[in-house]
Amino acid sequence: ALRRSLRPALVSLLPPPDQQQGGTPGSLLAGAHRLVRAHQQLALGLKAPTAALFLDVSSAYYRVLRQSFGQGDLEHDEDIAKLLALLKVPPSTLHEVCDWLSTTDLLTEASPHCTALIRVFLCGTFFHIQGADFLQAVRARIGGLATSDPVLASLELPINRRVCDTGRFMPDVAQHVSAAWAQVRPLARHVLRNPALPFAKRRLILNSLAFSAACSTAATWGPLNGQETRAWRTGYVRLVRLLGRDDRHTGQPSLPAEIDVCKAYRFSSPLAYLRAERILHAARLLLTQSTLWDLLRAAYRLLPESWLHVLREDLEWLVSICPQAGPSLCDFPDGFAEQALHAPSALRTAVRKAKADVLHSGHEPLWQNYSPADGLPIDGNFQCEQCPAAFATAQQLS
Secondary structure, eight states: OHHHHHHHHHHHTSOSOHHHHTTSTTOGGGOHHHHHHHHHHHHHHHTOOOOOOOOOHHHHHHHHHHHHTTSSOGGGOHHHHHHHHHHTOOGGGHHHHHHHHTOOOTTTTOOHHHHHHHHHHTTTSSEEEETTTEEEESSOOSTTOTTHHHHHHSOOOTTTTOOOOOSOSHHHHHHHHHHHHHHHGGGIIIIITOTTSOHHHHHHHHIIIIIHHHTTTGGGOOOOOHHHHHHHHHHHHHHHGGGSOOOOSSSOOSSOSHHHHHHHHTOOOHHHHHHHHHHHHHHHHHHHOHHHHHHHHHHHHHOSSOHHHHHHHHHHHHHHHOTTTSOOOTTTTHHHHHHHHHOHHHHHHHHHHHHHOTTSTTSOGGGGGOOOOSOOOSOOSEEOSSSSOEESSHHHHO
């Protein structure tokens, strides 16, 4: 919750262009990778060659200033003057920029409390605070940072500076699930499994820390294959299991399957969670990224398996659970876009109800084929105080 509350303030301090804010937590809609992936799918549908060019204009501007710093009066440099005229920067700000570039203390005026909060916010990212009063970038991901050039220049890539995109989501799934597990695992014993804390607070902490990290790009995933689906479901259930102590050493776990874990802790199924994230992501996309929505619509008409095809299946799932409050599937995707723009609160309410209704038969169709194992032993050493059942271990009793 604390990390989420810090995001708007920190993101507002970044440069305003959308492409520069795409690599920061909480600004997924403005990410450049989403536009590139949609453009790639559209080119695949047209069967046309395509390429993506990344021009980091801001970083080049800072590099020119760094190279020219200390070589005399910059106002008499014609090239710098032309560059400033194109960027609409008055020459009087040159000395201020150079003074800022000559120092590395980016948090000199910050209080110790603010420094600690920023250190917590940067946990799990490629940035960290070294010492007490300045920020050091380990691997720059935001275009336009003054530290990006020397960092990337000194970085030795083992893949010979080549990046391959296979079009699949398995690396993204594994990376985000692993990052969420590493972030929340130290809190499992003392916080998430602490019986002194209310379950609602423990659930809120798990959602704020683990699932916000695991699902930061989940809404952009297209159709998942079998391996990707199994990896996501396994990682999701593993995170939910942190809320309780399961009997893992006797061969008879208290919550053996995914359906048992989700119903016991009142969490939606892994695939239902992805469906809800995609629907809410599409609603936000309509408000902020009209260009990206046009690309997705074009890919929907040309490709048999596009992101909007998956979204249509998600809306059918939502209507099956909430037929009255769910969106209309007539004239998709234009009908959904109109309803999402004019009645966003009704859509969010329907999604929230569908996620919470884990007992509905349509919540997770895969659970219909689940056949539970033989029941727990009736006779045991741990007797229930409210019923005549007895269990073999204290974990099964709890």
